[in-house]
Amino acid sequence: MSLAGIPRKLLVLVVLLLSVLGLCLQSALAADEADHIASTVVSSADPIEQALLDVKSEDAAVRSKAVALLIEKGDASLIPKLDAIRAEADRAIRVAIKPVIDLLKNRANLTSEQSDTRRSAAADLVGTGRPEAITWLEQAAAKEPVWWVKYTMEESAQLIQLRSEDQAVQLVAVKKLGELRSQNGLSALKEFVEAGAQSGATNEQRALAEAAQTSVERIDSWSRWASVMETLFRGVSLSSILLIMSLGLAIVFGLMGVINMAHGELMMIGAYATFVTQQAFIAWFSPEMFDWYFPVALPVAFVTAAAFGWVLEATVIRFLYGRLLETLLATWGVSLILMQAARVYFGDLTAVIAPQALRGGAQVMVGVYLPYNRIFIIVLSTICVLGIYFLLFRSNLGIRVRSVTQNRNMSACLGIPTRKVDSYTFAFASGLAGIAGWALTMVGNVDPGLGQNYIVDSFMVVVTGGVGKLAGTIWASLGIGGLNKLIEPVSGAVYGKVFILVGVILFLQWRPQGLFAAKGRNADA
Amino acid sequence: MDKKVSQDSQNVNEAVTPTEEAGSSRREFLGQSGRVAAGVGVAALLGNLGNYALSYAAGGPPIKIGVLHSLSGTMAISEVSLRDVVLMAVEEINKAGGVMGRQVEAKVVDPASNWDLFAEKAKQLLLEDKVSVVFGCWTSVSRKSVLPVFEKNNGLLFYPVQYEGEECSRNVFYTGAAVNQQAAPAVEYLMSQEGGNYKKFYLLGTDYVYPRTTNKILRAMLLAKKVPASNIEEEYTPFHHQDYQTICGKIKKFAAGGGAAVISTINGDSNVPFYKEFGNQGLRAEDAPIMAFSVAEDELRGMDTSALVGHLAAWNYYQSVDTPQNKKFVANFKAYCKRNNLPDGENRVTDDPIEAAYFGVYVWKQAVEKAGDIGVDKVRKAVYGQKFLAPGGQIMMDEANQHTHKPVLIGEILKDGQFKVIHRSKGLVKPEPWSEYTNPEKGCDWINHQGTYQKK
Amino acid sequence: MPEQAVARQDSRETLSFYVVGALFLIVVPLLNVLPAEDSWLHISDFRLNQFGKFLAFAILALGLDLIWGYCGVLSLGQGVFFGFGAYCMGMYLSLQIGKESVYGSELPDFMVWTQVKELPLFWYPFKNFIGGFLGAMLVPMLFATIFGFLAFRSRIKGVYFAIITQALAFAAWLVFNRNETRLGGTNGLTDFKQLLGFRLSDPSTQRGLYILTVLALAASYMLCRWIVASRAGNVLIAIRDSESRVTFSGYTPWKYKLFVFVVAAGLAGLAGMLYVPQVGIITPAQIGVLPSLEVVIWVAVGGRGTLIGAILGAVAVNYGRSVLTNYFPEAWPFILGGLFVVVVTMFPDGLVGMIRKLSDRKKTPSPLIKAEGSTAA
Structure with missing residues (x-):
């Protein structure tokens, strides 16, 4: 009885103890209880579900195991679930989950419709450093139609290989990166070279270093070429901006001898016209039509600026014929007024959103990436030059303009209405400024100071080019733009500009009337 | 402008806030004192009488304050908003009964973005108009230009913009961030696990004192944190620089291989061409994020933000900060701009300097009320240690060094030109006008020392 | 041109010169010192200081008038010369700050924050006043x-010349x-404390500087008058009206132009x-494209080709700006x-031209102003 009594008492005690313990546990784990039950139930069913639960574990080892499993077996369908976990979890877990999400997202993105997304995904996979990604990248690369995306995939795969434990694999990757001329591999390769140069380096490390050295040299010599190409492109791009700004200025200067200080503000008007057109599209047209605002804005900008120019000519400049310096001053007064008017009227809520087609750029070769907006401006300025050429040399107005430019009095005697020619030409040149403003919205601000930023440069072009010759303007802008970009990497932006200005002053020593001076017998010309 | 303010202050607002209630009851009392004397309970009467008597004793001619922000020229785009918010704060204060029962009268002048004119206008405010405090300046050069004027004439300036530090003037209260409250934590964040473990830093700025000094401090900090000098690149462009082709090319080379971030102290209108070129050259926020210290909501509203999305900024306040007082502040500011037909009306946004300018006025008000006087020396002493529930949260004026304790927030730029807060400092960060990295031996203290002093 | 008219104008100008000069030199400072502060006659320290600034600008305008109004050469870079003068004096003043600076260093503040450890060599001449003064004139x-x-x-x-000088202003601004x-960057030089031992914050120092400015302006005016009235002055006007004829007459115009250009630069330096x-x-903002063009406005408004006009224009436009920006900043x-x-x-003859037209209706309009119409091709 007593024996039987004791166990019974014990039993009661144990039960009591257990229930107390249970209560404690229950209250301690109240939040996780449901998960625990669930986990025990599902564990055998699906390793992925299990891993999804395990990543939330407090135990770092369990977590990393689960993470590894998720990376290996998981796919994009897990992302919403992981995101849900991430939203509730605390920092340690968020940090643990992040690579999984990144990896899975990027893996999914490798097969995206957009080539940019595919490429970004490939580039981002390098950061994870996961060897699993190599096979994904290789598979994706095999199917990839766009060469640049394919290149990135191959490059990324090799970059991950570089971190392999196996030195044979590393050696292959090092050589392969050299063949690819990989810019992104350069810093890692240099580390190999440094590691091999150390005194305690093993033979394998030396071999790697040697291979890395060859690859680095290959990449370097390639990137020298690439930077020459890019510098050239930048020079041409800056030149084309200068050209498109100076064309109108040069025509007016050649024809009437007027330096129009408000030319920059006419550009600003073109830019604001573009902005207004864009706002009109936002207000009245459907969002799918939005990108069409940009082509529509071209005539709007041209006409608006031309109208302003016409009014300017009729109200101010016509009173000042024959007084060159006065036109310079008066137009500067006008430019002050226009600038402040824009500031007061438009304030600062002016952003022109580039149409989809002009965003981003084209990878023409490894290391050379050309932005579309720059290409666009180069093409545009070429078209403008051709247009002006035909207008000046193949049209009736052109003949009159040229004859008035050459000899105003004689032209008047021959019955050419010189005042009308002036007026039309001025309006046309202003319209060109409007087009320049339209194009500039793709590279810079739309703000009241827009014109001021470029005006001194375009004056330089006109003065260097000389009066009245289209060719002078083209050569001068190519020279100034090109030199600027050539000097800039060495001297920095500011001294580049200063050198150019000094250069122009010295150049005028040699040719006071600019590159293509008008030949004549007038001593005062 | 001052006329408008006093007119507006006469339209008694019906909104019910504690302070405004007190103010309107006082006015009611003025109007109906006869009937009140007969009808209202003695206690209430006494209470009101006391209130009235107090305000009368303290009351008198309006207190003149100066507003010194560029309303024309290149800086107008940023500074006009600060003028607006200061006038709004003045209007609020006046509606609520003024400062010590006296109305506040704002004298607005326009230094036209011309640094020399800043000095002249400051002289005018202090000597001609005899204002008791000035709220103003944006650029460091404008502050440096008025500093001698304020020191010579013992004026008081509330300066609301983040700045480079290394200054400890007795006559200036800095309600914006010092370097250790904005730039340094931002870079620390980028270096952290959470921020992305960045290892290489391209310090790019406009060539003037703020970027130069900030980058000097950041460089010292990075070197102290064992970032090799070869992983730090520093470059400056002139004001209004437009052509960022070459620089973005350099950044691209620098960022190749990953782990690089750009720390941008580019100012004003150079930002749009820079971000555009950055995006167009194929650089992405994921490859190399740009952490900017001079791009806030007010600048973003005029930009095409598509090129900026995903890039970062560090400030002490964002319009998106989720506090009840901020919701009210933002709504009030928009309503104020609309009511006064200011450009863009309801579309206006608030940002860090706007908030700092706003609470600066209130800090001054509290200090005047604590001091019971508008004399500069008394007010200055009363400012130390003032606390205020600013729109972005509680702030505190330092006990001795003229600066403000503020929280640090890292934000990510969203498509609509707003910021998503992705990191927030724990509590308030104590301002250090002298950085521990570049001037560890120096401190700023106007209580125990005479301004800048050598630490033992 | 009728000789008597010129003579009459001359004597009138001389008279007004003495009257206005006495007003600015004696009456204005007296009004600053004598009347009580709240009297309407009182000119505050602030206003006196402001006048001083305007009169310094007037010297700058005189220089431009000499080269543009009389010689027909439009320089859009006068701000640069003004800046050189101002910076030279500013460098001297910066070195006078000494230990009073924010950083407590002997070096100017900006050198401390740009981490310059030693005074750059080209700063040494500005350690004493003579160096600063000569530098401001000679540089x-x-x-x-x-x-x-x-x-x-x-x-x-x-x-061409106008644009080149504008480019010069732009380049100087950039640099x-x-x-x-090592010139302080955008912030320029500031926070000066003393000049030759006088505290700059002292109203009496400012009064002294004001009087000095009036005297300098008077001296500059006399110098310009002397140049204009001399034989060389006639050549200058001839160059303005037709350079080629001057060349054909056996002169070398460029030497005359160079001479006035240098004099104008010296005056600009003095003004600075x-x-x-x-x-x-002093900051680079004072030497850019815009401030240089503003000088042209002053002269144009006052009336170019008349020395009084330049002074009048500088003071009127600046005073107008100071008053109007208070009321209508935008x-x-x-x-x-x-x-x-x-x-x-x-x-085209500005204020002076208008005044003259009003006063001698019957006479022919001012013969001095026939702009360079003949140079137009």
């Missing part, structure tokens, strides 16, 4: 000599903004030197721009 003149020699000798003129030039201690700051650029357009198109 602009030397620079003008080199630049002018290059420009005039190769016959860069008219619009002065750089911090590596007087400006700095009175305003207390309208000021409209006013300034409008003024320019209206004056240039309708009143």
Whole structure:
């Protein structure tokens, strides 16, 4: 009885103890209880579900195991679930989950419709450093139609290989990166070279270093070429901006001898016209039509600026014929007024959103990436030059303009209405400024100071080019733009500009009337 | 402008806030004192009488304050908003009964973005108009230009913009961030696990004192944190620089291989061409994020933000900060701009300097009320240690060094030109006008020392 | 031109010169000191200081008038010479701050934050006042000599010269903004404490500087009058009206141009030197394209080709700006721009021209102003 009594008492005690313990546990784990039950139930069913639960574990080892499993077996369908976990979890877990999400997202993105997304995904996979990604990248690369995306995939795969434990694999990757001329591999390769140069380096490390050295040299010599190409492109791009700004200025200067200080503000008007057109599209047209605002804005900008120019000519400049310096001053007064008017009227809520087609750029070769907006401006300025050429040399107005430019009095005697020619030409040149403003919205601000930023440069072009010759303007802008970009990497932006200005002053020593001076017998010309 | 303010202050607002209630009851009392004397309970009467008597004793001619922000020229785009918010704060204060029962009268002048004119206008405010405090300046050069004027004439300036530090003037209260409250934590964040473990830093700025000094401090900090000098690149462009082709090319080379971030102290209108070129050259926020210290909501509203999305900024306040007082502040500011037909009306946004300018006025008000006087020396002493529930949260004026304790927030730029807060400092960060990295031996203290002093 | 008219104008100008000079030299400072502060006659320290600044600008305008109004050479870079003078004086003043600076260093503040450890060599001459004074006069003149020699000798003129000088202003602005030039970058030089031992914050020092400025302006005016009235002055006007005829008459115009250009630069340097201690700051903003063009406005508004006009224009426009920006800050650029357009198109003789027209209705209009119409091709 007593024996039987004791166990019974014990039993009661144990039960009591257990229930107390249970209560404690229950209250301690109240939040996780449901998960625990669930986990025990599902564990055998699906390793992925299990891993999804395990990543939330407090135990770092369990977590990393689960993470590894998720990376290996998981796919994009897990992302919403992981995101849900991430939203509730605390920092340690968020940090643990992040690579999984990144990896899975990027893996999914490798097969995206957009080539940019595919490429970004490939580039981002390098950061994870996961060897699993190599096979994904290789598979994706095999199917990839766009060469640049394919290149990135191959490059990324090799970059991950570089971190392999196996030195044979590393050696292959090092050589392969050299063949690819990989810019992104350069810093890692240099580390190999440094590691091999150390005194305690093993033979394998030396071999790697040697291979890395060859690859680095290959990449370097390639990137020298690439930077020459890019510098050239930048020079041409800056030149084309200068050209498109100076064309109108040069025509007016050649024809009437007027330096129009408000030319920059006419550009600003073109830019604001573009902005207004864009706002009109936002207000009245459907969002799918939005990108069409940009082509529509071209005539709007041209006409608006031309109208302003016409009014300017009729109200101010016509009173000042024959007084060159006065036109310079008066137009500067006008430019002050226009600038402040824009500031007061438009304030600062002016952003022109580039149409989809002009965003981003084209990878023409490894290391050379050309932005579309720059290409666009180069093409545009070429078209403008051709247009002006035909207008000046193949049209009736052109003949009159040229004859008035050459000899105003004689032209008047021959019955050419010189005042009308002036007026039309001025309006046309202003319209060109409007087009320049339209194009500039793709590279810079739309703000009241827009014109001021470029005006001194375009004056330089006109003065260097000389009066009245289209060719002078083209050569001068190519020279100034090109030199600027050539000097800039060495001297920095500011001294580049200063050198150019000094250069122009010295150049005028040699040719006071600019590159293509008008030949004549007038001593005062 | 001052006329408008006093007119507006006469339209008694019906909104019910504690302070405004007190103010309107006082006015009611003025109007109906006869009937009140007969009808209202003695206690209430006494209470009101006391209130009235107090305000009368303290009351008198309006207190003149100066507003010194560029309303024309290149800086107008940023500074006009600060003028607006200061006038709004003045209007609020006046509606609520003024400062010590006296109305506040704002004298607005326009230094036209011309640094020399800043000095002249400051002289005018202090000597001609005899204002008791000035709220103003944006650029460091404008502050440096008025500093001698304020020191010579013992004026008081509330300066609301983040700045480079290394200054400890007795006559200036800095309600914006010092370097250790904005730039340094931002870079620390980028270096952290959470921020992305960045290892290489391209310090790019406009060539003037703020970027130069900030980058000097950041460089010292990075070197102290064992970032090799070869992983730090520093470059400056002139004001209004437009052509960022070459620089973005350099950044691209620098960022190749990953782990690089750009720390941008580019100012004003150079930002749009820079971000555009950055995006167009194929650089992405994921490859190399740009952490900017001079791009806030007010600048973003005029930009095409598509090129900026995903890039970062560090400030002490964002319009998106989720506090009840901020919701009210933002709504009030928009309503104020609309009511006064200011450009863009309801579309206006608030940002860090706007908030700092706003609470600066209130800090001054509290200090005047604590001091019971508008004399500069008394007010200055009363400012130390003032606390205020600013729109972005509680702030505190330092006990001795003229600066403000503020929280640090890292934000990510969203498509609509707003910021998503992705990191927030724990509590308030104590301002250090002298950085521990570049001037560890120096401190700023106007209580125990005479301004800048050598630490033992 | 009728001789008597010129003589009469001369005597009238001389008379007004003495009257106005006495007013500014004696009456204005007295009004600053004598009347009680609240009296309406009282001129506050602030206003006196402001006048001082305007009069310094007037010296700058005189220089431009000499070269533009009399010689027909439009320089859009006068701000640069002004800046050279101002910076030279500013460097001297910066070195006088000594230990009073924010950083407590002997070096100017900006050198401390740009981490310059030692005073750059080119700062040494400015350690004493003589160096600062000579620098402020000679540096602009030397620079003008080199630049002018290059420009005039190769016959860069008219619009070309205007644009080149504008480019010069732009380039100088860029360079002065750089911090590596060791001139304070955008912030320039500021926070000056004393000049020759006098505290700059002292009202009496400012009064002294004001009187000095009036005297300098008077001296500059006399110098300009002397040049204009001399034989060389006639050649200058001849160059303005038709350079080629002057050349054919056996003169070498570029030497005359160079001479006035250098004198104008010296005057600009003098103006800058007087400006700095009175305003207390000099920054690159003062030497850019815009400030250089503003000088042209002053002269155009006052009436170019008359020395009094330059002074009048400088004071009137600056005073107008100071008053108007108080009331209509956003309208000021409209006013300034409008003024320019209206004056240039309708009143090429400026204020002085208008006054003259009103006073001698019957006489022929001022013969001095026949702009360079003949140079138009």
